[in-house]
Amino acid sequence: MTMRVTNLSVSRGGRTLLEGVTFDVAAGQALILRGPNGLGKTTLLRSLAGLQRPEVGQVDLAEDDAVYAGHADGIKSTLTVRENITFWARVFGTSDIAAAISMFALDDLVDRAGGMLSAGQKRRLGLARLMVTGRKFWMLDEPTVSLDHASVAQFATMIRAHLAAGGSAIIATHIDLGLGDDAQVLDLSQFRATTPKLHASEEAFL
């Protein structure tokens, strides 16, 4: 079961950013998206996750296979770490939160309120949440922001485990995750919109 993206072009604020984006990710594969700031990585990931309509082209992916983890971690500062993660587990209809918690060494923080976490701890919680969704395709936007080296390594192992279990991940990042050759790298610069295409609905006016 692979995800196939064909000739996709995405736009933000009326401007087309990327066009002709084409790739496919098979089960068990990871794809790393690279590109300078403001190129359109976040926009692309959101379109892949179905949070934004693509201009043209299509994304072949079962609606409820994808999960998106962006710059915001969706952590409630008044809920404890456990409550936060349990909630998402129940929403996605899974149950085993222990694995997720121990994976990111959150064990001794489980009863602390989300608002009392440090930047990196927050991010770790955000990543742990991914594991309880039970989704196959992970769209990760700069997942390792403000993580220390140990945690980055942990993240890599998590990804490997996920791939081994037949999952896939599409990761936009600026740093080297040390995934080695478990992941191909795709440089998005090649897709930067050159001939400025117009938003489909704008076309109608010409």
Next chain:
Amino acid sequence: MTMRVTNLSVSRGGRTLLEGVTFDVAAGQALILRGPNGLGKTTLLRSLAGLQRPEVGQVDLAEDDAVYAGHADGIKSTLTVRENITFWARVFGTSDIAAAISMFALDDLVDRAGGMLSAGQKRRLGLARLMVTGRKFWMLDEPTVSLDHASVAQFATMIRAHLAAGGSAIIATHIDLGLGDDAQVLDLSQFRATTPKLHASEEAFL
């Protein structure tokens, strides 16, 4: 004119995190703080910048020499990039914003609203703001988060220029900034609070 920190201990949420922190930073020097997530880097930096009272020990630094740039960039999403930066320039009584803007290649974004920037562009604006403060001591908390390689390099050059101009910087980061030997590295793990000290005000109850 150096900054001297002697036997400082900082606490957050009633728990002492670091104790006996001692170092000094001379003009033209940079200090890089390392340590795992949740160790207390942010807390320490805030104390150094005078945004939080240290437990014991003291910080010898002229009140209005320090500027702190934390996880939040203080960008107004409804103001344009130029308005954002001009405001800070005027608050700190400086005038030359051109240098700051061009340093981080914000030139073609100056008229875009702050809310319409990508993660990295926001952060670049946040850093550009440092240059217009005209302060000597920069306390930077994970300044390179979500910056691409080019911008990280830019950041390094900015720091070097700042040091060359007789300024100093204390930077908490997990990645390698490529400052080479312009900067000493201080691993804060050695200062981790061992004997669970109590917040001074708690002591009073014993």
Next chain:
Amino acid sequence: MSLWQYANPVKFLHLSGKIVPLATVVSAVCLIAGLYWGYFLTPDDYKQGSTVKIIYIHVPSALVAINAWFMMLVASLIWLVRRHHVSVLASKAASHVGVVMTLIALITGALWGQPMWGTWWAWDPRLTSFLILFLFYLGYIALWAAIDNPDTAADLTSVLCIVGSVFAVLSRYAVNFWNQGLHQGASLSMDKAEHVSDVFYYPLLLSIAGFILLFVVLTLVGTRTEIRQRRAKALLARERG
């Protein structure tokens, strides 16, 4: 050769370009004739005195204000069903005209109320439901202004317009139940009891016609500007990307 072809912006521009000048002339004629006739060639009302002449502005504007909303409702439905940009942009343009008309009706009404009822404002059903209509217009326009993606804005405002219409009718009943008013009944209704006397009737008809045409003209012009703006944006985007 269906009528829908004019939903194409470009075609619409051509067609409306022809209509507008003609409609302008006609409405101008009607307005001038109607208002002149109304104001100078009719006697003062025996009990209302000359204040009655406000009717030539008040009633038409009120009528237009109300029917503008109906037109918006239809246009919004068309957008939601057939996704024709022109219709939703027309609705947007109409809302601007409508809100002004509502304001005119409110103000002329208030001016009229002072001599007639001895008060600027009364919580009479008609007046109240008009005030509510005014709020609906404001909300609709504000929502348009608040969203930067034009298509999202179109969808949301259309839904608002539909839901709003339902609630507008609802509150009309609510208000009637809440307070029995002192406001005139429908003066255009054909039964003689309600009917305002013919002297006022025909000039009134003229100026109503004039106002309606005026509404058409302004809406068309507004739509054209909206379309042009979108064109300009599109072309610009194509230029710099």
Next chain:
Amino acid sequence: MIALLIRDLRLAMRAGGGFGLSLAFFLIVVVLVPFGVGPEMGLLSRIAPGILWVGALLACLLSLDRIFALDFEDGSLDLLATSPLPAEGIVTIKSLAHWLTTGLPLVLMAPVLGVLLGLPERGYYWIIVSLAVGTPALSVIGTFGAALTVGIKRGGLLLSLLVLPLYVPTLIYGAELARRGTQGMDTSTPLFMLAGITCAVTAMLPFASAAVLRINLR
């Protein structure tokens, strides 16, 4: 579904969750009015039912933007959108949670505050009835408005402006019911209408809200 409900309730209960917010605001309005209008009990008790209803409605209006705004800002809403929950489910749960944390407390609080305004004996019963029947409509309608303004930065103002006219019928019948009841007049019509509005709105509007929410999250 249940998980979402529980979470929202829990969030509301926690410090700063705004559970008390609406109550406090209700209290404030009712306390301020006598200071503004003057102390004569005769006058106050005449306007008491109306003021109570207006206060409850305002309290409701102000708590609306918490329905989605918080989840939107911290990214939860994106996740919910990609989650298995249907949009209809989300909006229904949200309005239910809103009613439980806002409407219900208001209903229970109203009689207490009625004392401050010298509400006549018979009034207490009718205030409770009218609010109990009316507030669900307020929550559901409010959810629609909130869904419309999701993603608009600080859409609070716009939200209240959009919702205000939608609230009018409910307010009229509700207040009318309370007033007539208090004066011992016949209450069947307003009661019937109010109940009708609540039922109709609860049955229909969630679909509109869901549609709007989808548009906003796409």
Next chain:
Amino acid sequence: MIALLIRDLRLAMRAGGGFGLSLAFFLIVVVLVPFGVGPEMGLLSRIAPGILWVGALLACLLSLDRIFALDFEDGSLDLLATSPLPAEGIVTIKSLAHWLTTGLPLVLMAPVLGVLLGLPERGYYWIIVSLAVGTPALSVIGTFGAALTVGIKRGGLLLSLLVLPLYVPTLIYGAELARRGTQGMDTSTPLFMLAGITCAVTAMLPFASAAVLRINLR
């Protein structure tokens, strides 16, 4: 200083800046009251001055948490604290900006809304006077409350509760002034007291606010 003022005004003007917020809310209150209380003009015009004052005060109360909360959330306040501006300066500017964007519009809007409540002729003059004299006090006091609750997540509720009692004297004298004026009674005492409160508060309170702000940012 000026830069800060300009920025705050600009922020308020921009979309979603909440400039209209207070006005809209004022309008909402005034429009809702008749629906609640009933349409009789006699009754309405009697309570008009009071309602107008309460409405204005509520509108003010609601806009308070924007004074510092926004700057705190996005980290601007930390920077301002380390900036050369003295805390006294910051709070003064903040309350000035708040008055310009909230109090002033309310003053200008009040007579228009007075029409809806059938405010008697004489009332218009006095409503404007009383609000013009009173609202500055509201802004300054409000800034103090806002400074107290900086850093408390969603401190909105707490803020209103803290400020409410502080507002009572202003409200009493203000509303009294408006009412007496409207009824053509002698207005010297309340006018004098109201002016006194405003002057005193504006002279003293900023120092308290500054102190509190410093404590909160340390």
